[in-house]
Amino acid sequence: MPKPAPHANQVSIELTSPQSVNGRRAAFQSLWLLVRMQHAHEAGADVVRLADLRGEVSDASTLRMVVSRAFRDFKAWGIDAGWGEDTQREPRFLNAERRSQGPFWLPAAEAKRVRVLVEGRAATAAEVASFLGLRSRASRQAAGSPPPDAVHLQDAAFWKQLVASQQAARQGRLMAPIAGEKAGENAGGNALESIRLAGTLAATDFQRALVTLNEAMLWRRLGDNEQARRRLQALKKQRLAHHVAGNDYLGAMECIVSAWCAYTARDLPLAQSLLSGMAEDAVRALVLRHHPDVRFEWCNLWALACRSRALALAADDKPAAAALAEESLQRFGEALAAAFESHSFDAAQHVAANMGMAAWLFDRVGLADLPALAHDGNADTTRRAVQWIAFSEWLCGHTDGQGRSAWNAIYLMRIARGHCRPERQPTLVQFRAQKPLDPAAISKLAGPLADAFDAANWPARWVQVAQARLADHQAGRRRYPGLQHCSLLFEHAWYAAHAGELKAAEQSLALLREALPQLVPSDRAYFTESWNDQLPAELVLEAKPPRRPAARRKPTSRAGVAR
Template structure:
């Protein structure tokens, strides 16, 4: 049996002009190869893009340098790996991700390198001098030159501004309010989350702080429903992470992936959203963050559950077994998200997932998936009560979080549940429409049972039309700024309940605003409102309000909104 041929060693001459096996070599390619061997022997194996930047390239030419280096590595017959998992075989790696790094040498390849200075073996000092590592350490040790990660007094101002932005986001003040807030004069700080995070950007002193600002801005734009702006900030974040080896890089990478998946979900591209989340879970570094960082785990589980919920609802009419399996998985993931929220002591996260779980239970019941084991209680299902209690729990959490504004989603979900059993013929007359008997807030409160104290009279008037009107008034006055889907949902619920109360003029006004707001929504969400407008409102109101035309391919949907 023939023996496998051992690859020949590579002789690398560091003295100018640099060479490999006696042949002239590009300095950048040779530098990267030597840097990888040094990392393999002394630093744990990985060379990141930040190690190249400033030494052999700047941020604008990094991709070109890496591409040239790998062409040279192939010519030198040496295998080089990339990515966080140094146990993978380089021949199986995805070349499309190669330019992102980090780079490493397999052990067998590292043994082949012979680093020389004028034909003799290079010393450790000479290798460090060639790579620029010694001068870098000396600069860091000079008096009066604090290390790049040193704590500065300026950091306090940055972190204060970041907290102000996050608090404003929790209170629903996402963009510049129309009316000034009571606390603005006292603090002298911008009162909207977007303004606050941009000011935090001017105070950021480190690469990590700047990347954190970019991530938070992307998250804000996603919540505002502006996918284009969110994706621009995600692209900026990717460049920041690739150009600098910032502390917390694994966390930033994981959150970048989650926000990208949110953008896909908002655009109703469910396969892309699930693909991004799956890829994150399978990635060695990001999967580790997912397992051990409760905030990241909450975001991942909550979004995965929402994707499963949407897929289950879409399949319920054609493939009941597949829909039931997805519905079960959705409820399971919501449960894991809730546990992660409490693990991280985040009532804000917990109230979101509690409401999502309640609405999922109700929607599954609506499409004939009420016999799920997860929805059974004492041998039978009481889905509406269970749904209301989860949403009431969400509202209770809102009321017990300092500075937390009340959730518009909770009101929207409960108003839909309250009228969920009202199913008249399409385009009923006003008289037929008003004969329907939706559950009133008092009845919903009774269903909430021990959680009924979440519905105080201040935030929950006795009529649904007043519940919707109060939240719309907050939006119009600038006390809160609801993103497009929430705003449209409140407008439709107000129109429905105003019409039910006989106030067609108020209903027409809300529908007029809704018509102007609909173009900002994705097509599937527009279709939901178009169908509901044409089919569930009284004929007299439909005639006067001139609803949007139905799409050519008409397809009804159930409950497309999500948080």
Template structure:
């Protein structure tokens, strides 16, 4: 006969060194267990992989952390579940899919846990502190309101949603962030908003914002998972604002495709959205959605135009003209929605597009009519200066890494030495210095203040890299790699090969994060554009080998 004895309680000490029934326990395993117990206590929720990342792990170690945790759970005699079906018995689940999550604690197992702080029962605030969450205020009896009513919990939810969006604008994307005056990261705030969400719409809005945040962090896999979750939420419930959520889901999916350099898919998603009656209506009347659509469509057209310029100039010119037109529409939509943050992004994109089109021989477009090549450079610099000016006039807005990257590329853009020049040949080049670029900005020159724009480009790059390395900003792989390469180029130009070599060593670590086309750009630039003496010391990545011809 099966035993009817109730399973033994487990005493979990939260203070360091953490333990289970007096035995030392791995922090990551214990954190996941307590997080599942917390989710169960607040509505039977689940813990997703995104909840682990940034708290106890990163993308490269998630699988290892989960495997270790489940070995510990087994040693502690706990049955823990995974997957979306919370009604399944854990012993019947497919262990091969366990690492994908989400994770949850059956009710019987949750009752066994005794959370302690120095051998006394832990308070809700102490549990929240251990998990890195803020304690939720208990709801008083009789305070329940109808689900469609407006109540005070809404204010707390919207406060955290705004905090997340503001932190994202300031570059505080993921924990830990140094020097933030006690304010948290965007990821922390959006997770807290998720615990406060009181309606299907609020929960779906959290999922959308999580997807947007992971996309900005350069983690397409996490972004796509949150988009799949959003799709399930919209299909399972009649969510208020569903047309907006559907439109933004499509746009973020297109962003993921663009980030992966799948331009046909990105434009197919955007085109399908414009042809769908419900979403086209949102696109027409919602300026935020229209900004996102026009800006991304313009970026895709820009990439296609640059790729076609050498082989099909008429097609490239048409795409370039469409790109500039859509950038203009995106800028108008940004100001229509009173979003300086959106406006600064598209202003920088317009400036870089003008410069890039000129570089590939598309300088006679109607939108770029000018008397000489210097005008295009001036126009490009002025658009980027306008972007930087907007950054400086947005309350709490962090400076854009892209503006610095674009200007450093423009400043050295006319330098065209032979491949792998000697150091003497390389240093004989004369890139525009920050003062010359500031002069090109004309009336917008005051955007380049001395505090954020030192007198040498190598220091401009170094300052932004220092922000990233100290945790004051979090730049995704492509921005980080771009800053490292520009620093290496300008450090070598200043004769500091050791500093250049250190940046190239860091760039080598970043390259595996990037899509193949972006890796190829840095590989070619490293092999060909840097001085031979530096290339000899900091050996560049190998170029992709040409496919072998089949024997006849």
């Protein structure tokens, strides 16, 4: 059917790929923003805010570029779009330097000129909503008609496989065993293979999108941000191309996993910008308020970002650091409540350990006198931190099939040697004269939670604790992502050197050297500085550390504490 010729004063937008404006190919982001503004005008919302763009056509790091390109395209299309809170002003009088801050809107006269088409005919409200990734009331099925994602008996196979993948992830079997593992052992039993098998069984758009989301979450846990972001891009396309049942949840989790990727890359402004945009978005804010799993993820990650910022500011701006530390502990508390609201011991054990480590780190940088830490005057900060981490470990032991957490061991080994402050680059004699807390002393600090540290998983020496977890990783029984693996290697090297086992320490440092390139620069710098300054000079001489960065800086306390 030939497309109707557009009126001379009209702007015709074709939503079907390849998208076009007045018959000419158009940049997707620019066209999306124009349709979103026109949709907002018709819905009575008037404006489109930056938060509406984040996670849909861009992320916080590229928003300015996307907006600039869009307004250049609008000018070429003859559209006068506006920005700012005052929607009554004429766009030609607005300050272009503030344009990237939004919000964006179409004057009524401009909105009337826009015609949105699908294959040449006027687009329905449901089609526009599907293109924009919005939930449309007009797209709901009429009463009595079967829903598009009706439950079928064959769905049971998909859900069974999805559960198998999630269970494998909880147990630490994230991907295929390392090279050299016996063929067939754990075959098909790891999370990555299981989620991909679930993808072959998915029969609906929602199931396929759920597989994509879970795979993105899995790659994020594995520390592969590039793969995680690829799956997030695939999820975005799935959500924009189809009106997917559960779209609000998928959109919220897509935003959170994107923020996790930013946090893992140590881009804290981007991580918090994505989370803020989610909280400010009307639809996603409702999901955040009423879905405890989403609320847990949001609060836990926000708290981690605040913790990192507080630690970085503590030396230069203590009041600002204290405010951030207080907010971090408050959000950890909200995350813990959300975890128990959703009956998730797995989530609870993560945030309990995060809270304990936060308390200890804040004490280390002079932020121990926080109101959130002042409710129990009889407990010192180290005891409080150990008890929270012991609670996390206790939860691990009481979750069916839950593997023991490497983070808990890493945290406790750091706390155990935390009061040891030798001279920089100590001799072996000076180094071995230090007296870190042994596992028995840590268990005593745990008090009523000491039963979390059973002898099978917690040997009598820290070097054995680290060895056992590294052996699990090497044998493929567990797969620890880069930061956890490097942290275990360094802790093993430290405690082996303290026990006089220099050859074992050298072996771990050799493996650490090979693993460091996969970390982000700030985490590499932490291990490089710790290697150069904290280990005995004799060991440093034999196991030559990586070179320090050209612009040397004080190592932060956040490396090795991401979770």
